[in-house]
Amino acid sequence: MNLTDTNPKRYQKTALLLIIALSILALCCLLWIWQGTNDNSGKLTADIYQNGRLIQSISLDSVEEPYTFTVTGDNDCRNEIEVRPGSIGIISADCPDKLCVHQGFIDTSLLPITCLPNHLVIQIRTEDITPDIITY
Amino acid sequence: MSIRKLTTLAMFTTLALIIFTIENAIPPLVPIPGAKLGLANIITLVILQSFPPKDAFFVLLTRILLSTLLFGQAMSLLYSLAGGICCFIAMYLVNRLLQRHFLYLTSIIGALFHNLGQLLVAYLLTSVPGVLAYLPFLLLSGILTGLFTGLCAQFTLKYLLPLTARLQSSPKEGDDN
Numbered sequence: 001m002n003l004t005d006t007n008p009k010r011y012q013k014t015a016l017l018l019i020i021a022l023s024i025l026a027l028c029c030l031l032w033i034w035q036g037t038n039d040n041s042g043k044l045t046a047d048i049y050q051n052g053r054l055i056q057s058i059s060l061d062s063v064e065e066p067y068t069f070t071v072t073g074d075n076d077c078r079n080e081i082e083v084r085p086g087s088i089g090i091i092s093a094d095c096p097d098k099l100c101v102h103q104g105f106i107d108t109s110l111l112p113i114t115c116l117p118n119h120l121v122i123q124i125r126t127e128d129i130t131p132d133i134i135t136y
Numbered sequence: 137m138s139i140r141k142l143t144t145l146a147m148f149t150t151l152a153l154i155i156f157t158i159e160n161a162i163p164p165l166v167p168i169p170g171a172k173l174g175l176a177n178i179i180t181l182v183i184l185q186s187f188p189p190k191d192a193f194f195v196l197l198t199r200i201l202l203s204t205l206l207f208g209q210a211m212s213l214l215y216s217l218a219g220g221i222c223c224f225i226a227m228y229l230v231n232r233l234l235q236r237h238f239l240y241l242t243s244i245i246g247a248l249f250h251n252l253g254q255l256l257v258a259y260l261l262t263s264v265p266g267v268l269a270y271l272p273f274l275l276l277s278g279i280l281t282g283l284f285t286g287l288c289a290q291f292t293l294k295y296l297l298p299l300t301a302r303l304q305s306s307p308k309e310g311d312d313n
Contacts, residue, residue, distance in 0.1 A: 011235045018230070018241050025248075026279050029272035052263030103167040111273070112266040116169050116258055117211055123266035 033110075044107065046088040048081070049121040060086050060107075060124070077118040088122055090115065145187070145195055152179035152199040153206075160207055168270060170215075170254050171277040174247060174285055176203075180224065181243055181289035182296065185236060189228050196220055214261070215254050222253030239293070243286025247278040 044060040050073055066084040068091065073079075079100065080092040089105035090113055100115035112123035156176040164172065176199060183192040200220050204213040226249035231242045251274040258267050 011233070011237050014233050015238045015241055018234075018238075018245070022241075022244060022279060026276060029276045032272040033276070047266075049262065049264045049266075097164070097169075099164060099167060099169045102164060110269065111168070112264070112269055114169055114258070114262070114267060114270070116215070116262070119262050121262050121264040121266055123264065123269075 043126065044086060045125045046083070047123050047125055049123065051119045058083055058088065060088060071120060073118045073120065079115055079118055079120050081122070088124070089113065090120075090122070093118065141191075145183070145191055148179055148183055149195050149198045149202070152176045152195065153202055155179065156199065156203050157207075166277070168273050168277065169258070170219075170251055170270065170274050171281075173281050174250065175288070177223070177243065177246065177250075177285045178289045178292055181227070181239060181246075181286065182292055184227060184231055184242075185239060185289070185293055192228075193224055196224055215257050218253040218257040219250040220253075223247070223250035225249070239290045240283055240286030243289060244279055244282035247282030247285065248275060251275065251278040 046058045046060055047054055048056040048058070048071065050071065055071070060083070063083050063085045066082060068080055068082045070078055070080045078094050079090050082089055082091045082105075084105065087105040087107040089103070090100040093100055093115055095115055095117035097117070100113055100118075100120070103111075103113045106113055106122070106124055109124045109126050112121050114121050153176075155178065159173060159175045179199070180192055180196050183195050197220070200213070200216045204210075204216060223246040227242050227246035230245045231239075234241060255267065255270060255274055258270075259265075
């Protein structure tokens with residue numbers, strides 16, 4: 001610890017600034033998450049992306065019976081996806097950590113399900129209910 | 137680099153690998169990819185604090201390469217490297233700015249940049265903007281885990297540093313390189 005500049009004031013000031021900045025950052029994150037949990041109205045559509053390409057789009061509101069299908073990607077990696085009315089999830093995968101399976105079923109646009117090893121992302125999109133024609 | 141120092145650094149690398157292995161065996165606490173404690177960073181912090189930054193960087197690189205060889209696939213190397221290097225640069229700068237005080241702040245910044253680096257790679261690899269929805273979660277978890285590992289490192293230093301000092305205080309230690 002032979003630093004030449006040993007003025008204690010300076011690093012204490014830096015530390016204080018850092019703490020303030022981090023607190024603000026944490027607060028912003030909380031607000032961001034909180035705001036995200038609040039918008040789950042509207043029509044739910046699940047978009048399945050692989051390697052950044054949209055490979056399938058499922059309207060979750062029109063699902064009546066749960067069904068499963070398998071998505072195969074590069075290197076023969078496989079993800080088995082189950083679609084239920086209003087939610088979607090990965091039920092089995094051959095990736096090493098199975099984080100995508102642990103994420104369970106999602107029904108909001110808050111967090112997409114991601115299987116990083118297999119480059120698979122399932123994202124729910126909420127379409128605002130702004131109908132073209134309103135009938136009474 | 138003297139043999140003594142090489143051995144000490146190798147021992148630290150081994151420690152980091154052991155910690156990494158144990159952490160790998162713990163099931164993920166939250167189902168968010170990238171949100172983990174990052175306990176191996178304790179070792180990086182300890183070395184950063186008591187050795188020249190170059191050594192800390194080499195230990196980090198060795199640990200990442202070895203852990204990928206042992207557990208990961210080629211894909212996880214990219215994530216680990218991006219996260220590790222981002223984290224190291226940020227920690228080095230902050231540690232210098234804080235003149236080696238407030239180690240937990242250094243650790244928090246490191247964890248944040250680790251997560252940012254990984255998220256960036258995830259975004260580049262999947263190129264789905266939705267991946268960025270993880271950002272607030274990863275930043276929050278970075279602050280918490282960074283604080284935890286930083287405090288761990290601080291306690292480690294308090295009790296381990298006397299030991300390493302004894303290991304280092306050989307008559308022929310000299311300067312590095």
